[in-house]
Amino acid sequence: MISTADLLQRLRPLHVCVGKTGHISGHGRSLTKLGVEDLRGKRFLEEFEVLRPSAIGSMADLADCQERVIRLRLRRVPDIVLRGLVINDQADGIILDLSFGIAVVDAVRAFDLTAQDFSPSDLAVELLFLQEAKSTAMAASFNLNARLDDARLAAETRALTDGLTGLHNRRAVDGVMHRLEQSQTVYSVLHLDLDLFKDVNDTFGHAAGDTVLKHVAAILRRNTRKDDLLVRIGGDEFLIICPGLVDRTRLATLSETVIRDISAPFEFDGHRIAISASIGIGLSLDVPHLGPERVSDNADIALYAAKRSGRGQHVFWTKELGLTLADMPLSQARRS
Structure with missing residues:
Protein backbone atom coordinates (compact mmCIF):
# COMPACT_ATOMS: atom_id res chain seq x y z
CA MET A 1 0.00 0.00 0.00
CA ASP A 122 -0.84 20.66 -13.25
CA LEU A 123 -1.80 23.15 -15.95
CA ALA A 124 1.63 24.71 -15.44
CA VAL A 125 3.08 21.99 -17.67
CA GLU A 126 0.77 23.05 -20.49
CA LEU A 127 1.58 26.69 -19.78
CA LEU A 128 5.28 25.90 -20.07
CA PHE A 129 4.64 24.11 -23.33
CA LEU A 130 2.74 27.11 -24.66
CA GLN A 131 5.47 29.45 -23.44
CA GLU A 132 8.11 27.37 -25.18
CA ALA A 133 6.01 27.26 -28.34
CA LYS A 134 5.52 31.01 -28.15
CA SER A 135 9.25 31.60 -27.64
CA THR A 136 10.05 29.34 -30.58
CA ALA A 137 7.49 31.09 -32.77
CA MET A 138 8.76 34.53 -31.74
CA ALA A 139 12.35 33.48 -32.43
CA ALA A 140 11.34 32.18 -35.85
CA SER A 141 9.39 35.37 -36.52
CA PHE A 142 12.34 37.50 -35.41
CA ASN A 143 14.71 35.55 -37.65
CA LEU A 144 12.30 35.83 -40.57
CA ASN A 145 11.90 39.57 -40.05
CA ALA A 146 15.66 39.96 -39.78
CA ARG A 147 16.12 38.10 -43.07
CA LEU A 148 13.42 40.18 -44.72
CA ASP A 149 15.04 43.37 -43.43
CA ASP A 150 18.42 42.21 -44.69
CA ALA A 151 16.90 41.38 -48.08
CA ARG A 152 15.14 44.75 -48.23
CA LEU A 153 18.33 46.62 -47.31
CA ALA A 154 20.30 44.59 -49.85
CA ALA A 155 17.71 45.38 -52.54
CA GLU A 156 17.77 49.07 -51.66
CA THR A 157 21.56 49.06 -51.72
CA ARG A 158 21.62 47.37 -55.11
CA ALA A 159 19.11 49.90 -56.44
CA LEU A 160 21.44 52.76 -55.44
CA THR A 161 24.73 51.13 -56.45
CA ASP A 162 26.55 51.06 -59.75
CA GLY A 163 27.11 47.41 -60.58
CA LEU A 164 30.50 47.86 -62.25
CA THR A 165 32.35 50.18 -59.85
CA GLY A 166 30.47 49.68 -56.59
CA LEU A 167 30.00 53.44 -56.28
CA HIS A 168 26.57 55.01 -55.87
CA ASN A 169 24.51 55.53 -58.99
CA ARG A 170 22.45 58.49 -60.18
CA ARG A 171 19.43 57.41 -58.10
CA ALA A 172 21.34 58.08 -54.88
CA VAL A 173 22.07 61.70 -55.73
CA ASP A 174 18.63 63.24 -55.29
CA GLY A 175 18.13 61.88 -51.76
CA VAL A 176 21.54 63.04 -50.55
CA MET A 177 21.19 66.50 -52.10
CA HIS A 178 17.70 66.88 -50.62
CA ARG A 179 18.97 66.03 -47.12
CA LEU A 180 21.83 68.50 -47.46
CA GLU A 181 19.39 71.20 -48.52
CA GLN A 182 16.94 70.41 -45.70
CA SER A 183 19.70 70.48 -43.08
CA GLN A 184 21.13 73.71 -44.53
CA THR A 185 24.54 72.06 -44.82
CA VAL A 186 27.01 73.75 -47.15
CA TYR A 187 28.55 71.43 -49.72
CA SER A 188 30.41 71.18 -52.99
CA VAL A 189 29.82 69.11 -56.12
CA LEU A 190 32.76 67.95 -58.23
CA HIS A 191 31.76 66.76 -61.71
CA LEU A 192 34.50 64.56 -63.17
CA ASP A 193 34.73 63.38 -66.77
CA LEU A 194 37.48 61.16 -68.17
CA ASP A 195 39.49 62.54 -71.07
CA LEU A 196 40.12 60.28 -74.08
CA PHE A 197 38.15 57.41 -72.55
CA LYS A 198 36.50 56.66 -75.90
CA ASP A 199 39.95 56.00 -77.38
CA VAL A 200 40.56 53.29 -74.76
CA ASN A 201 37.34 51.49 -75.66
CA ASP A 202 37.98 51.84 -79.40
CA THR A 203 41.61 50.69 -79.18
CA PHE A 204 41.64 48.04 -76.46
CA GLY A 205 37.98 47.01 -76.15
CA HIS A 206 35.29 47.36 -73.52
CA ALA A 207 37.08 45.07 -71.04
CA ALA A 208 39.87 47.65 -70.89
CA GLY A 209 37.27 50.41 -70.50
CA ASP A 210 35.66 48.58 -67.58
CA THR A 211 39.06 48.18 -65.95
CA VAL A 212 39.69 51.92 -66.31
CA LEU A 213 36.35 52.75 -64.65
CA LYS A 214 37.12 50.42 -61.71
CA HIS A 215 40.60 51.95 -61.47
CA VAL A 216 39.11 55.46 -61.30
CA ALA A 217 36.59 54.36 -58.63
CA ALA A 218 39.47 53.06 -56.49
CA ILE A 219 41.31 56.38 -56.87
CA LEU A 220 38.22 58.32 -55.78
CA ARG A 221 37.76 56.11 -52.72
CA ARG A 222 41.40 56.52 -51.78
CA ASN A 223 41.39 60.31 -51.93
CA THR A 224 38.00 61.25 -50.45
CA ARG A 225 36.51 61.35 -46.97
CA LYS A 226 34.18 58.79 -45.41
CA ASP A 227 31.19 61.15 -45.63
CA ASP A 228 31.72 62.12 -49.26
CA LEU A 229 29.30 60.60 -51.76
CA LEU A 230 30.97 59.02 -54.78
CA VAL A 231 28.70 58.54 -57.80
CA ARG A 232 29.10 57.13 -61.26
CA ILE A 233 26.34 58.95 -63.10
CA GLY A 234 26.87 57.09 -66.37
CA GLY A 235 29.52 56.26 -68.93
CA ASP A 236 32.79 57.87 -67.88
CA GLU A 237 31.25 60.61 -65.72
CA PHE A 238 31.46 60.77 -61.93
CA LEU A 239 30.27 63.07 -59.16
CA ILE A 240 31.91 63.71 -55.81
CA ILE A 241 29.51 65.38 -53.33
CA CYS A 242 31.35 66.77 -50.31
CA PRO A 243 29.14 67.79 -47.34
CA GLY A 244 30.61 70.64 -45.30
CA LEU A 245 33.56 71.13 -47.66
CA VAL A 246 33.54 74.47 -49.51
CA ASP A 247 37.12 75.60 -48.94
CA ARG A 248 38.54 76.31 -52.42
CA THR A 249 42.11 75.48 -51.46
CA ARG A 250 41.21 72.05 -50.14
CA LEU A 251 38.95 71.36 -53.11
CA ALA A 252 41.70 72.42 -55.51
CA THR A 253 44.14 70.07 -53.77
CA LEU A 254 41.63 67.21 -53.94
CA SER A 255 40.99 67.82 -57.64
CA GLU A 256 44.68 68.04 -58.49
CA THR A 257 45.43 64.83 -56.60
CA VAL A 258 42.61 62.92 -58.29
CA ILE A 259 43.59 64.18 -61.76
CA ARG A 260 47.26 63.33 -61.11
CA ASP A 261 46.47 59.77 -59.98
CA ILE A 262 44.08 59.16 -62.89
CA SER A 263 46.65 60.50 -65.37
CA ALA A 264 49.32 58.08 -64.18
CA PRO A 265 49.65 55.32 -66.88
CA PHE A 266 48.94 51.72 -65.87
CA GLU A 267 49.18 48.31 -67.50
CA PHE A 268 46.26 46.29 -68.83
CA ASP A 269 46.71 42.97 -70.60
CA GLY A 270 50.19 43.95 -71.68
CA HIS A 271 49.10 47.37 -72.92
CA ARG A 272 49.95 50.78 -71.48
CA ILE A 273 46.76 52.73 -70.71
CA ALA A 274 47.01 56.51 -70.39
CA ILE A 275 44.03 58.80 -69.78
CA SER A 276 43.36 62.00 -67.89
CA ALA A 277 40.38 63.70 -66.26
CA SER A 278 38.71 67.09 -66.09
CA ILE A 279 36.76 68.37 -63.09
CA GLY A 280 34.20 71.15 -62.72
CA ILE A 281 33.35 72.37 -59.22
CA GLY A 282 30.14 73.99 -57.96
CA LEU A 283 29.69 75.39 -54.44
CA SER A 284 26.39 75.71 -52.61
CA LEU A 285 27.64 79.02 -51.14
CA ASP A 286 27.70 80.54 -54.64
CA VAL A 287 23.93 80.04 -55.08
CA PRO A 288 22.55 79.92 -51.50
CA HIS A 289 18.87 80.24 -52.47
CA LEU A 290 18.73 78.28 -55.73
CA GLY A 291 19.07 74.69 -54.52
CA PRO A 292 20.95 71.49 -55.44
CA GLU A 293 19.99 71.43 -59.10
CA ARG A 294 21.64 74.80 -59.63
CA VAL A 295 24.83 73.67 -57.85
CA SER A 296 25.00 70.56 -60.06
CA ASP A 297 24.41 72.64 -63.19
CA ASN A 298 27.20 75.00 -62.16
CA ALA A 299 29.58 72.07 -61.71
CA ASP A 300 28.60 70.86 -65.19
CA ILE A 301 29.26 74.28 -66.71
CA ALA A 302 32.64 74.44 -64.96
CA LEU A 303 33.47 70.99 -66.34
CA TYR A 304 32.83 72.19 -69.89
CA ALA A 305 35.12 75.12 -69.19
CA ALA A 306 37.87 72.74 -67.99
CA LYS A 307 37.45 70.62 -71.12
CA ARG A 308 37.57 73.64 -73.41
CA SER A 309 40.66 74.96 -71.65
CA GLY A 310 42.70 71.90 -72.56
CA ARG A 311 41.49 69.03 -70.33
CA GLY A 312 43.39 67.47 -67.43
CA GLN A 313 42.51 70.33 -65.07
CA HIS A 314 39.86 71.60 -62.68
CA VAL A 315 37.74 74.76 -62.89
CA PHE A 316 35.52 76.41 -60.26
CA TRP A 317 32.21 77.83 -61.42
CA THR A 318 32.05 81.62 -61.39
CA LYS A 319 29.38 84.05 -62.48
CA GLU A 320 31.45 84.84 -65.57
CA LEU A 321 30.81 81.31 -66.86
CA GLY A 322 27.07 82.00 -66.90
CA LEU A 323 24.09 79.97 -65.79
CA THR A 324 23.70 77.78 -68.87
CA LEU A 325 25.97 76.15 -71.40
CA ALA A 326 24.51 78.47 -74.04
CA ASP A 327 25.99 81.42 -72.16
CA MET A 328 29.50 80.13 -72.79
CA PRO A 329 31.55 80.80 -75.93
CA LEU A 330 32.23 77.59 -77.76
CA SER A 331 29.57 75.95 -75.63
CA GLN A 332 29.23 73.15 -78.13
CA ALA A 333 32.78 71.98 -77.46
CA ARG A 334 32.65 68.20 -77.47
CA ARG A 335 33.77 66.11 -74.54
CA SER A 336 35.98 63.19 -75.37
Whole structure:
Protein backbone atom coordinates (compact mmCIF):
# COMPACT_ATOMS: atom_id res chain seq x y z
CA MET A 1 0.00 0.00 0.00
CA ILE A 2 1.26 3.46 -0.83
CA SER A 3 1.72 5.72 2.18
CA THR A 4 0.21 9.17 2.37
CA ALA A 5 3.71 10.72 2.17
CA ASP A 6 4.58 8.72 -0.95
CA LEU A 7 1.25 9.56 -2.51
CA LEU A 8 1.83 13.27 -1.94
CA GLN A 9 5.31 13.02 -3.42
CA ARG A 10 3.92 11.46 -6.58
CA LEU A 11 0.86 13.64 -6.96
CA ARG A 12 1.97 16.96 -5.49
CA PRO A 13 5.78 17.35 -5.70
CA LEU A 14 5.52 20.98 -4.52
CA HIS A 15 3.71 20.62 -1.16
CA VAL A 16 4.48 21.29 2.52
CA CYS A 17 3.12 19.41 5.54
CA VAL A 18 3.01 21.36 8.80
CA GLY A 19 2.33 19.77 12.17
CA LYS A 20 0.11 21.24 14.87
CA THR A 21 3.17 22.78 16.57
CA GLY A 22 3.96 24.77 13.42
CA HIS A 23 6.98 22.67 12.46
CA ILE A 24 7.41 21.32 8.95
CA SER A 25 6.98 17.54 8.95
CA GLY A 26 7.56 16.95 5.27
CA HIS A 27 7.61 18.58 1.84
CA GLY A 28 7.69 17.77 -1.84
CA ARG A 29 10.92 17.00 -3.64
CA SER A 30 10.62 20.05 -5.91
CA LEU A 31 11.18 22.46 -3.03
CA THR A 32 14.79 21.32 -2.76
CA LYS A 33 15.40 22.73 -6.23
CA LEU A 34 14.61 26.22 -4.97
CA GLY A 35 17.92 26.48 -3.16
CA VAL A 36 16.82 25.19 0.26
CA GLU A 37 17.93 22.15 2.22
CA ASP A 38 15.68 19.70 4.00
CA LEU A 39 13.08 21.83 5.79
CA ARG A 40 11.76 19.10 8.06
CA GLY A 41 11.75 20.07 11.73
CA LYS A 42 11.93 23.79 11.02
CA ARG A 43 9.22 26.26 11.92
CA PHE A 44 7.01 26.98 8.95
CA LEU A 45 6.55 30.71 9.61
CA GLU A 46 10.32 31.15 10.01
CA GLU A 47 10.94 29.62 6.59
CA PHE A 48 7.92 31.06 4.77
CA GLU A 49 6.49 34.59 4.75
CA VAL A 50 2.73 34.78 4.22
CA LEU A 51 1.95 37.79 2.07
CA ARG A 52 -1.83 37.46 1.90
CA PRO A 53 -3.75 37.45 4.07
CA SER A 54 -1.33 39.63 6.00
CA ALA A 55 -2.80 38.88 9.43
CA ILE A 56 -1.37 35.34 9.65
CA GLY A 57 1.09 35.17 12.52
CA SER A 58 0.46 31.78 14.09
CA MET A 59 -0.45 28.20 13.33
CA ALA A 60 -4.02 28.88 14.43
CA ASP A 61 -4.29 31.73 11.93
CA LEU A 62 -3.01 29.44 9.20
CA ALA A 63 -5.46 26.68 10.14
CA ASP A 64 -8.31 29.19 9.89
CA CYS A 65 -7.51 29.57 6.17
CA GLN A 66 -8.88 26.06 5.52
CA GLU A 67 -9.55 25.58 1.78
CA ARG A 68 -8.43 29.13 1.02
CA VAL A 69 -5.65 30.14 -1.33
CA ILE A 70 -2.91 32.18 0.27
CA ARG A 71 0.10 33.93 -1.21
CA LEU A 72 3.52 33.30 0.32
CA ARG A 73 7.20 33.05 -0.46
CA LEU A 74 10.29 31.35 0.85
CA ARG A 75 12.29 33.85 2.86
CA ARG A 76 15.47 32.53 1.22
CA VAL A 77 14.00 33.00 -2.28
CA PRO A 78 12.08 36.27 -1.99
CA ASP A 79 11.75 36.90 -5.73
CA ILE A 80 9.38 33.99 -6.38
CA VAL A 81 5.83 34.35 -5.03
CA LEU A 82 3.96 31.08 -4.43
CA ARG A 83 0.28 30.25 -4.17
CA GLY A 84 -0.86 27.73 -1.59
CA LEU A 85 -4.15 25.95 -0.91
CA VAL A 86 -4.57 25.29 2.84
CA ILE A 87 -5.94 21.83 3.69
CA ASN A 88 -6.37 20.60 7.29
CA ASP A 89 -5.09 17.06 7.80
CA GLN A 90 -6.46 14.55 10.30
CA ALA A 91 -3.77 15.21 12.91
CA ASP A 92 -4.56 18.88 13.58
CA GLY A 93 -1.87 19.94 11.12
CA ILE A 94 -2.17 21.33 7.63
CA ILE A 95 -1.04 20.49 4.15
CA LEU A 96 -0.17 23.33 1.81
CA ASP A 97 -0.59 22.44 -1.85
CA LEU A 98 1.80 24.93 -3.52
CA SER A 99 2.14 26.24 -7.05
CA PHE A 100 4.05 29.02 -8.78
CA GLY A 101 1.00 30.61 -10.37
CA ILE A 102 1.90 33.17 -13.00
CA ALA A 103 5.52 33.13 -11.76
CA VAL A 104 6.01 29.60 -13.14
CA VAL A 105 7.99 30.76 -16.20
CA ASP A 106 10.40 32.75 -14.04
CA ALA A 107 10.72 29.83 -11.62
CA VAL A 108 11.50 27.33 -14.37
CA ARG A 109 14.12 29.66 -15.78
CA ALA A 110 15.66 30.44 -12.37
CA PHE A 111 15.73 26.90 -10.90
CA ASP A 112 16.01 24.66 -13.96
CA LEU A 113 12.72 22.92 -13.23
CA THR A 114 11.29 20.21 -15.47
CA ALA A 115 7.86 18.63 -15.96
CA GLN A 116 8.78 16.09 -13.26
CA ASP A 117 8.70 18.90 -10.68
CA PHE A 118 4.97 19.46 -11.18
CA SER A 119 1.86 17.44 -10.65
CA PRO A 120 1.00 15.39 -13.77
CA SER A 121 -2.32 17.21 -13.96
CA ASP A 122 -0.84 20.66 -13.25
CA LEU A 123 -1.80 23.15 -15.95
CA ALA A 124 1.63 24.71 -15.44
CA VAL A 125 3.08 21.99 -17.67
CA GLU A 126 0.77 23.05 -20.49
CA LEU A 127 1.58 26.69 -19.78
CA LEU A 128 5.28 25.90 -20.07
CA PHE A 129 4.64 24.11 -23.33
CA LEU A 130 2.74 27.11 -24.66
CA GLN A 131 5.47 29.45 -23.44
CA GLU A 132 8.11 27.37 -25.18
CA ALA A 133 6.01 27.26 -28.34
CA LYS A 134 5.52 31.01 -28.15
CA SER A 135 9.25 31.60 -27.64
CA THR A 136 10.05 29.34 -30.58
CA ALA A 137 7.49 31.09 -32.77
CA MET A 138 8.76 34.53 -31.74
CA ALA A 139 12.35 33.48 -32.43
CA ALA A 140 11.34 32.18 -35.85
CA SER A 141 9.39 35.37 -36.52
CA PHE A 142 12.34 37.50 -35.41
CA ASN A 143 14.71 35.55 -37.65
CA LEU A 144 12.30 35.83 -40.57
CA ASN A 145 11.90 39.57 -40.05
CA ALA A 146 15.66 39.96 -39.78
CA ARG A 147 16.12 38.10 -43.07
CA LEU A 148 13.42 40.18 -44.72
CA ASP A 149 15.04 43.37 -43.43
CA ASP A 150 18.42 42.21 -44.69
CA ALA A 151 16.90 41.38 -48.08
CA ARG A 152 15.14 44.75 -48.23
CA LEU A 153 18.33 46.62 -47.31
CA ALA A 154 20.30 44.59 -49.85
CA ALA A 155 17.71 45.38 -52.54
CA GLU A 156 17.77 49.07 -51.66
CA THR A 157 21.56 49.06 -51.72
CA ARG A 158 21.62 47.37 -55.11
CA ALA A 159 19.11 49.90 -56.44
CA LEU A 160 21.44 52.76 -55.44
CA THR A 161 24.73 51.13 -56.45
CA ASP A 162 26.55 51.06 -59.75
CA GLY A 163 27.11 47.41 -60.58
CA LEU A 164 30.50 47.86 -62.25
CA THR A 165 32.35 50.18 -59.85
CA GLY A 166 30.47 49.68 -56.59
CA LEU A 167 30.00 53.44 -56.28
CA HIS A 168 26.57 55.01 -55.87
CA ASN A 169 24.51 55.53 -58.99
CA ARG A 170 22.45 58.49 -60.18
CA ARG A 171 19.43 57.41 -58.10
CA ALA A 172 21.34 58.08 -54.88
CA VAL A 173 22.07 61.70 -55.73
CA ASP A 174 18.63 63.24 -55.29
CA GLY A 175 18.13 61.88 -51.76
CA VAL A 176 21.54 63.04 -50.55
CA MET A 177 21.19 66.50 -52.10
CA HIS A 178 17.70 66.88 -50.62
CA ARG A 179 18.97 66.03 -47.12
CA LEU A 180 21.83 68.50 -47.46
CA GLU A 181 19.39 71.20 -48.52
CA GLN A 182 16.94 70.41 -45.70
CA SER A 183 19.70 70.48 -43.08
CA GLN A 184 21.13 73.71 -44.53
CA THR A 185 24.54 72.06 -44.82
CA VAL A 186 27.01 73.75 -47.15
CA TYR A 187 28.55 71.43 -49.72
CA SER A 188 30.41 71.18 -52.99
CA VAL A 189 29.82 69.11 -56.12
CA LEU A 190 32.76 67.95 -58.23
CA HIS A 191 31.76 66.76 -61.71
CA LEU A 192 34.50 64.56 -63.17
CA ASP A 193 34.73 63.38 -66.77
CA LEU A 194 37.48 61.16 -68.17
CA ASP A 195 39.49 62.54 -71.07
CA LEU A 196 40.12 60.28 -74.08
CA PHE A 197 38.15 57.41 -72.55
CA LYS A 198 36.50 56.66 -75.90
CA ASP A 199 39.95 56.00 -77.38
CA VAL A 200 40.56 53.29 -74.76
CA ASN A 201 37.34 51.49 -75.66
CA ASP A 202 37.98 51.84 -79.40
CA THR A 203 41.61 50.69 -79.18
CA PHE A 204 41.64 48.04 -76.46
CA GLY A 205 37.98 47.01 -76.15
CA HIS A 206 35.29 47.36 -73.52
CA ALA A 207 37.08 45.07 -71.04
CA ALA A 208 39.87 47.65 -70.89
CA GLY A 209 37.27 50.41 -70.50
CA ASP A 210 35.66 48.58 -67.58
CA THR A 211 39.06 48.18 -65.95
CA VAL A 212 39.69 51.92 -66.31
CA LEU A 213 36.35 52.75 -64.65
CA LYS A 214 37.12 50.42 -61.71
CA HIS A 215 40.60 51.95 -61.47
CA VAL A 216 39.11 55.46 -61.30
CA ALA A 217 36.59 54.36 -58.63
CA ALA A 218 39.47 53.06 -56.49
CA ILE A 219 41.31 56.38 -56.87
CA LEU A 220 38.22 58.32 -55.78
CA ARG A 221 37.76 56.11 -52.72
CA ARG A 222 41.40 56.52 -51.78
CA ASN A 223 41.39 60.31 -51.93
CA THR A 224 38.00 61.25 -50.45
CA ARG A 225 36.51 61.35 -46.97
CA LYS A 226 34.18 58.79 -45.41
CA ASP A 227 31.19 61.15 -45.63
CA ASP A 228 31.72 62.12 -49.26
CA LEU A 229 29.30 60.60 -51.76
CA LEU A 230 30.97 59.02 -54.78
CA VAL A 231 28.70 58.54 -57.80
CA ARG A 232 29.10 57.13 -61.26
CA ILE A 233 26.34 58.95 -63.10
CA GLY A 234 26.87 57.09 -66.37
CA GLY A 235 29.52 56.26 -68.93
CA ASP A 236 32.79 57.87 -67.88
CA GLU A 237 31.25 60.61 -65.72
CA PHE A 238 31.46 60.77 -61.93
CA LEU A 239 30.27 63.07 -59.16
CA ILE A 240 31.91 63.71 -55.81
CA ILE A 241 29.51 65.38 -53.33
CA CYS A 242 31.35 66.77 -50.31
CA PRO A 243 29.14 67.79 -47.34
CA GLY A 244 30.61 70.64 -45.30
CA LEU A 245 33.56 71.13 -47.66
CA VAL A 246 33.54 74.47 -49.51
CA ASP A 247 37.12 75.60 -48.94
CA ARG A 248 38.54 76.31 -52.42
CA THR A 249 42.11 75.48 -51.46
CA ARG A 250 41.21 72.05 -50.14
CA LEU A 251 38.95 71.36 -53.11
CA ALA A 252 41.70 72.42 -55.51
CA THR A 253 44.14 70.07 -53.77
CA LEU A 254 41.63 67.21 -53.94
CA SER A 255 40.99 67.82 -57.64
CA GLU A 256 44.68 68.04 -58.49
CA THR A 257 45.43 64.83 -56.60
CA VAL A 258 42.61 62.92 -58.29
CA ILE A 259 43.59 64.18 -61.76
CA ARG A 260 47.26 63.33 -61.11
CA ASP A 261 46.47 59.77 -59.98
CA ILE A 262 44.08 59.16 -62.89
CA SER A 263 46.65 60.50 -65.37
CA ALA A 264 49.32 58.08 -64.18
CA PRO A 265 49.65 55.32 -66.88
CA PHE A 266 48.94 51.72 -65.87
CA GLU A 267 49.18 48.31 -67.50
CA PHE A 268 46.26 46.29 -68.83
CA ASP A 269 46.71 42.97 -70.60
CA GLY A 270 50.19 43.95 -71.68
CA HIS A 271 49.10 47.37 -72.92
CA ARG A 272 49.95 50.78 -71.48
CA ILE A 273 46.76 52.73 -70.71
CA ALA A 274 47.01 56.51 -70.39
CA ILE A 275 44.03 58.80 -69.78
CA SER A 276 43.36 62.00 -67.89
CA ALA A 277 40.38 63.70 -66.26
CA SER A 278 38.71 67.09 -66.09
CA ILE A 279 36.76 68.37 -63.09
CA GLY A 280 34.20 71.15 -62.72
CA ILE A 281 33.35 72.37 -59.22
CA GLY A 282 30.14 73.99 -57.96
CA LEU A 283 29.69 75.39 -54.44
CA SER A 284 26.39 75.71 -52.61
CA LEU A 285 27.64 79.02 -51.14
CA ASP A 286 27.70 80.54 -54.64
CA VAL A 287 23.93 80.04 -55.08
CA PRO A 288 22.55 79.92 -51.50
CA HIS A 289 18.87 80.24 -52.47
CA LEU A 290 18.73 78.28 -55.73
CA GLY A 291 19.07 74.69 -54.52
CA PRO A 292 20.95 71.49 -55.44
CA GLU A 293 19.99 71.43 -59.10
CA ARG A 294 21.64 74.80 -59.63
CA VAL A 295 24.83 73.67 -57.85
CA SER A 296 25.00 70.56 -60.06
CA ASP A 297 24.41 72.64 -63.19
CA ASN A 298 27.20 75.00 -62.16
CA ALA A 299 29.58 72.07 -61.71
CA ASP A 300 28.60 70.86 -65.19
CA ILE A 301 29.26 74.28 -66.71
CA ALA A 302 32.64 74.44 -64.96
CA LEU A 303 33.47 70.99 -66.34
CA TYR A 304 32.83 72.19 -69.89
CA ALA A 305 35.12 75.12 -69.19
CA ALA A 306 37.87 72.74 -67.99
CA LYS A 307 37.45 70.62 -71.12
CA ARG A 308 37.57 73.64 -73.41
CA SER A 309 40.66 74.96 -71.65
CA GLY A 310 42.70 71.90 -72.56
CA ARG A 311 41.49 69.03 -70.33
CA GLY A 312 43.39 67.47 -67.43
CA GLN A 313 42.51 70.33 -65.07
CA HIS A 314 39.86 71.60 -62.68
CA VAL A 315 37.74 74.76 -62.89
CA PHE A 316 35.52 76.41 -60.26
CA TRP A 317 32.21 77.83 -61.42
CA THR A 318 32.05 81.62 -61.39
CA LYS A 319 29.38 84.05 -62.48
CA GLU A 320 31.45 84.84 -65.57
CA LEU A 321 30.81 81.31 -66.86
CA GLY A 322 27.07 82.00 -66.90
CA LEU A 323 24.09 79.97 -65.79
CA THR A 324 23.70 77.78 -68.87
CA LEU A 325 25.97 76.15 -71.40
CA ALA A 326 24.51 78.47 -74.04
CA ASP A 327 25.99 81.42 -72.16
CA MET A 328 29.50 80.13 -72.79
CA PRO A 329 31.55 80.80 -75.93
CA LEU A 330 32.23 77.59 -77.76
CA SER A 331 29.57 75.95 -75.63
CA GLN A 332 29.23 73.15 -78.13
CA ALA A 333 32.78 71.98 -77.46
CA ARG A 334 32.65 68.20 -77.47
CA ARG A 335 33.77 66.11 -74.54
CA SER A 336 35.98 63.19 -75.37
